[in-house]
Amino acid sequence: MANLTLVQAVRDALYTEMKNDSRVVLLGEDVGLNGGVFRATEGLQKEFGEKRVLDTPLAESGIIGAAVGMAVNGLRPVPEIQFLDFIYPAFDQIVSEVAKIRYRSGGGFTCPMVIRSPSGGGIRGGHYHSQSSEAYFAHTPGLKVVIPSNPYDAKGLLISSMRCDDPVLFLEPKKIYRSVKGEVPEDSYTVELGKAQVVREGKDVTVICWGALVWECLKAAELCAPRGAECEVIDLRTLVPLDEETILESVRKTGRVVVVQEAPRTCGFGAEVSALIAEEAVLSLEAPIVRVAGLDTPFPYTLEHVYMPDAERVALAVGKVMNF
Amino acid sequence: MANLTLVQAVRDALYTEMKNDSRVVLLGEDVGLNGGVFRATEGLQKEFGEKRVLDTPLAESGIIGAAVGMAVNGLRPVPEIQFLDFIYPAFDQIVSEVAKIRYRSGGGFTCPMVIRSPSGGGIRGGHYHSQSSEAYFAHTPGLKVVIPSNPYDAKGLLISSMRCDDPVLFLEPKKIYRSVKGEVPEDSYTVELGKAQVVREGKDVTVICWGALVWECLKAAELCAPRGAECEVIDLRTLVPLDEETILESVRKTGRVVVVQEAPRTCGFGAEVSALIAEEAVLSLEAPIVRVAGLDTPFPYTLEHVYMPDAERVALAVGKVMNF
Amino acid sequence: MQLNVQGKENQPMTKTNRGVLREDCFRVLSEDNIADPKVEPRLSETQLLKMYENMVQSRVLDDRGMMLQRQGRIGFYVPAFGQEAITTGTAAALKPSDWVFPSYREPGLFLYRGVNVLEMICNLIGNRGDICQGRQMPNHYSFAKQRLFSISSPISTQVIQAVGASMATQIKGETDVAATYFGDGGTSENDFHTGLTFAGAYKTPTVFVCTNNQYAISVPVHKQTGAKRIADKAIGYGMPGVAVDGNDVLAVYVTMEEAVKRARAGEGPTLIECLTLRMGPHSSSDDPTRYRDPEQYEAWKKRDPILRFKQYLVGKGYWSEEQEEELQAEAKDRVLEAVEQAETMEPPAIESLFEDVYAEKTPQLRRQEKALQEERDLRGKFENTSEAFPL
Amino acid sequence: MQLNVQGKENQPMTKTNRGVLREDCFRVLSEDNIADPKVEPRLSETQLLKMYENMVQSRVLDDRGMMLQRQGRIGFYVPAFGQEAITTGTAAALKPSDWVFPSYREPGLFLYRGVNVLEMICNLIGNRGDICQGRQMPNHYSFAKQRLFSISSPISTQVIQAVGASMATQIKGETDVAATYFGDGGTSENDFHTGLTFAGAYKTPTVFVCTNNQYAISVPVHKQTGAKRIADKAIGYGMPGVAVDGNDVLAVYVTMEEAVKRARAGEGPTLIECLTLRMGPHSSSDDPTRYRDPEQYEAWKKRDPILRFKQYLVGKGYWSEEQEEELQAEAKDRVLEAVEQAETMEPPAIESLFEDVYAEKTPQLRRQEKALQEERDLRGKFENTSEAFPL
Numbered sequence A, B: 001m002a003n004l005t006l007v008q009a010v011r012d013a014l015y016t017e018m019k020n021d022s023r024v025v026l027l028g029e030d031v032g033l034n035g036g037v038f039r040a041t042e043g044l045q046k047e048f049g050e051k052r053v054l055d056t057p058l059a060e061s062g063i064i065g066a067a068v069g070m071a072v073n074g075l076r077p078v079p080e081i082q083f084l085d086f087i088y089p090a091f092d093q094i095v096s097e098v099a100k101i102r103y104r105s106g107g108g109f110t111c112p113m114v115i116r117s118p119s120g121g122g123i124r125g126g127h128y129h130s131q132s133s134e135a136y137f138a139h140t141p142g143l144k145v146v147i148p149s150n151p152y153d154a155k156g157l158l159i160s161s162m163r164c165d166d167p168v169l170f171l172e173p174k175k176i177y178r179s180v181k182g183e184v185p186e187d188s189y190t191v192e193l194g195k196a197q198v199v200r201e202g203k204d205v206t207v208i209c210w211g212a213l214v215w216e217c218l219k220a221a222e223l224c225a226p227r228g229a230e231c232e233v234i235d236l237r238t239l240v241p242l243d244e245e246t247i248l249e250s251v252r253k254t255g256r257v258v259v260v261q262e263a264p265r266t267c268g269f270g271a272e273v274s275a276l277i278a279e280e281a282v283l284s285l286e287a288p289i290v291r292v293a294g295l296d297t298p299f300p301y302t303l304e305h306v307y308m309p310d311a312e313r314v315a316l317a318v319g320k321v322m323n324f
Numbered sequence C, D: 001m002q003l004n005v006q007g008k009e010n011q012p013m014t015k016t017n018r019g020v021l022r023e024d025c026f027r028v029l030s031e032d033n034i035a036d037p038k039v040e041p042r043l044s045e046t047q048l049l050k051m052y053e054n055m056v057q058s059r060v061l062d063d064r065g066m067m068l069q070r071q072g073r074i075g076f077y078v079p080a081f082g083q084e085a086i087t088t089g090t091a092a093a094l095k096p097s098d099w100v101f102p103s104y105r106e107p108g109l110f111l112y113r114g115v116n117v118l119e120m121i122c123n124l125i126g127n128r129g130d131i132c133q134g135r136q137m138p139n140h141y142s143f144a145k146q147r148l149f150s151i152s153s154p155i156s157t158q159v160i161q162a163v164g165a166s167m168a169t170q171i172k173g174e175t176d177v178a179a180t181y182f183g184d185g186g187t188s189e190n191d192f193h194t195g196l197t198f199a200g201a202y203k204t205p206t207v208f209v210c211t212n213n214q215y216a217i218s219v220p221v222h223k224q225t226g227a228k229r230i231a232d233k234a235i236g237y238g239m240p241g242v243a244v245d246g247n248d249v250l251a252v253y254v255t256m257e258e259a260v261k262r263a264r265a266g267e268g269p270t271l272i273e274c275l276t277l278r279m280g281p282h283s284s285s286d287d288p289t290r291y292r293d294p295e296q297y298e299a300w301k302k303r304d305p306i307l308r309f310k311q312y313l314v315g316k317g318y319w320s321e322e323q324e325e326e327l328q329a330e331a332k333d334r335v336l337e338a339v340e341q342a343e344t345m346e347p348p349a350i351e352s353l354f355e356d357v358y359a360e361k362t363p364q365l366r367r368q369e370k371a372l373q374e375e376r377d378l379r380g381k382f383e384n385t386s387e388a389f390p391l
């Protein structure tokens, strides 16, 4: 057991699986000599050489497109997109190619890769270093979408992702890269994809969240308990495939739901969660399904802390569904 | 009044507004001499010259990026993306630039443009000539998203879009480009953005749809009426900004909802509609909100007609919410 | 460094030289089809005939494909008329273990690498015999056994993918080369640029084959780019670029052979511009008379790569009219038999819709599959209401 | 056609020539700062001094910007140390009505075109005085009045936008030129390619200024591309490309002046490679010692563009130490006063979050604004829990 930050756990997962599987190669901007701008690949080029940790030219479409060719030719590429906001030049490769290769080739070709990228706000990154665009990818069949909220899950989910035969978008909530620490086993282990986790049990309200906001929701639960609302907080961990059972079971118990996302409200992944519940558990509902979400605006700089959902905003929403 | 197909109405709108506003320029692949692969720009280069109707190199990011520069420099570009499936190379320009320029410049620069693109299945186009990816754009603040279902709306909404000071993604349901005809006034007129239309009134079930599927939903309503279910069919016409009032008013009346989309189910725009209702009208609901949607798979070729929602599938869903 | 393969000094791509072959293109055959002994490749009679037969088979397949589409027996077709020398000449210079990342206009590649006609026809129909279960449009082939990568419609995405495959061979210490194919229009797309950028930066064993058929649907190449020649685009990536007469299979072979040798020897990538003219419509839904330049078309008609190669073979005494008739008949029968057999096959099962999205079906897909099966049982059939494909 | 501006024959970009200036770069000043009379521009003393003062102001602003960031008074900063000759030399060759599509490392451009320091400091702080209402990170300026287009972080998106602006001037029959700026790393991105492709195809009045400071964060340019020189990338698009000593403001001016003249005369676009070295960190969050080549750094330190230009001016008798002291003091005071004034300003109102998303607020935004106002009234304040920006 070591006490690691989330970003250290990511590095540990990469190191562990690269030792275990020689097909795993890393590529991306500044991931080599510089160890990644967040240091997620610190020292890995030194350890595994320039053939397995590649600094690439500045072109995301090139990074993902090259990873496709590598995957098709037997490797297990783990491309890093320096910030999720910069994944869009590669959107065509991801949506038209990565996600569809197995299907369109009748399984003749497969494209296993883990696209790692720091996502979300909370570091004063403004428009282009803050976005949470998981919904674009969740709406793209053929991709899996994973986002850990703590170091233990980060290592276990990332190793599972690298062993997965499907392409995985692995989002790393950069706000808690360093601020969240936890015990992480030194050796290799996996956390199963597609399984949510109830991180706090409660009988009154189901609070559904993922990534960095899990911590805000836990704080919110603390605020609400004395006010007489016991929150059950669910950390989705995997958005695709979604663990519907864990969600529905909790909703059937509580009858009240708050869905929390950082992304702009309209058509975010929270909408899918609400729609699922409205379709599968409507009879259990004792109150409207309330979404706490980012604003339908670009992500701001100075007022970031006003824009982003936090514990108090979640607590207010919990109050709303309780007093409905 | 002329009796036009939907694609003729699109051409008519372009012609009409180009006559009216010399700032309007068209650009795209094969839009000039060839008149567009669907003939939506037939004869316009001959009419307005090569300076106002530009054949571009084969690069969507170039088409949209160039349109940004044109818009910033005082023109009203109307770029055509030959198929919506080919918009992804331009995704970065649309999401990072077009959608954010007004905001990030404090209104110093604006980016009015209408991105026209044929969307949806129904022409045996397989993976890459069939997709309905409106949800990606509906989740992108700064963009408006419009999709007509008939020739009259096509002309009126397109002229409104060209006069709008915001960037608009104008989707043209290609399945009904030629199969749907209707009366279209010869002169200029507008249909207001942001207003849905109740295309059939009914007291029992609210059926919410857009684009080509409006016609399947109307057929479904015909199928259901004799079975004792009066459907109220709402054609959204504009997805962003969404006409929430028209939706909620209908739901409060019927208490039963079927949301119909062509796109893959998970995180499609239908999820936003369900989530809205689950948040704003939950007390009115007498049944689960049922979504009829495309499968969470890439779009197939041979089995396209099995993949795509049709009248019978919608009718089955209506039956489900009626007998709940 | 430059290839030995060289033509005369550059000639710009303008409307003015639309008839004749650009001076700077490397050629083996003269306009009256005499081979230049200084550059004529030393190929055995069997090898030469194999190439010729492949070109003819490709042409015959295209003829039939267009006919099937006109008869409504398939939904769509993309012919490669006039480009047979490019697909065959390049394929002949590759090893079976080399990787190929094609575009949609290279049927000759598939035939040369041993894909049988039946497999291709099944793809055109999209039936149960189709390896891809009728999921993609016609001509979007995928043959893993022959290392022919799955074709997708978005232009030029395969270019950087081929470079990635080459990077993998470098990483694994193997010697396979990756060849990728794209058109003149394809050079404007993002992934032409990322592909050549990565290839130049890592010196990958990749050969970039650009079929400059002078049109991207209706857009002529001189409106596509300001470059004098497509081959010149190589310079900006630090690799050699060479132009070749795309209607001269011997010139194409010689050029490809040298580029492949360089790649295999670790000397890096090459861009080959094969200059030709698209002699058919862009696809079965295109009407080239709206934009085609008749004068240019007639000029290139005289340069038919199959006729030119035939004359060369006849001159060598390797080929006769009797053999020609026999070959044409065989090639046609092969296709007709395949069509007949393919048309007896069922469409894919609706269950196939849910396979191969992921390695294992997700709970969501299992639920959607069950729902669709129930719906089928309820309604019986699914009516086909699709409109015809306009492009 | 080629520019008159020419250096000696090409020299590859390799680790080996990382110290000295590449032979092929056009220069006016020798290494010991003697101007070559054959190419020395005829600029008035006032003009020369205006350029010098601008370079110094830019340097002083960067010094203070980094200091403010270290002191935690601003969140982030991107310095342009060593690149002052490029921003000033190019700006001096443009008209006020010309369009500029910059990247994030050209403060000298803004100063030269008349943006006042206070407006820039307000952007760095992101306060109410910021034209952009603190919506973007520091250094992401936008000044419509001076036709300085809004800077965004995604690399090279501005390149094709500048071409679009040029296409609009062509369409409107105007004579303005568009200049766009990007780095060596930026040449690998999609929109460098689409930008130069469109510019070449339409022969637009655009000047592409590439600041080759030899690094993209930690990645050296010889790993960024296989090209011998960035300037060579122009050939593949059918436009002239020229390399210039980016630490020689006179050489930059002469080159830009000629490219702008060509563009305005309708002769089409030009790619200018300004060779320099990034002398600061990539940004306030970067640690260049992890990857920087000390030998290369020391070699370029001697080539400081401000010192070199100063020697030239002193040699001409246009400049003295007294003037220097005065200028340094003024430049510093200008910044300090601006900072003092800017720091008294409030942060933007939370209502500003909802403005400028659309021309008019949508019903959804009105509802979200109302909800946020109600929340503010309920909870009083919004606590700032942001982490520091790591890059």
Ligand SMILES: Cc1ncc(C[n+]2csc(CCOP(=O)(O)OP(=O)(O)O)c2C)c(N)n1
Pocket (backbone or CB within 6 Å): B029, B058, B060, B082, B086, B089, C105, C153, C154, C155, C182, C183, C184, C185, C186, C187, C211, C213, C215, C216, C217, C278, C282
């Ligand atoms: C990204 C993208 N944009 C547009 C299209 C539509 N389209 C299909 S083929 C084609 C022209 C391709 O021209 P070229 O690259 O020269 O190849 P050719 O068809 O001549 O073989 C276009 C525009 C597409 N398939 N993908």
Ligand SMILES: Cc1ncc(C[n+]2csc(CCOP(=O)(O)OP(=O)(O)O)c2C)c(N)n1
Pocket (backbone or CB within 6 Å): A029, A058, A060, A082, A086, A089, D105, D153, D154, D155, D182, D183, D184, D185, D186, D187, D211, D213, D215, D216, D217, D278, D282
């Ligand atoms: C699309 C995109 N990918 C990655 C980044 C992160 N990033 C910011 S600056 C930079 C390096 C740019 O290098 P160069 O173009 O040479 O400009 P310089 O910083 O040297 O001025 C990178 C990778 C980004 N901003 N945008």
Ligand SMILES: [Mg+2]
Pocket (backbone or CB within 6 Å): C183, C184, C185, C211, C212, C213, C214, C215, C216, C217, C278
């Ligand atoms: Mg072509």
Ligand SMILES: [Mg+2]
Pocket (backbone or CB within 6 Å): D183, D184, D185, D211, D212, D213, D214, D215, D216, D217, D278
């Ligand atoms: Mg640089």
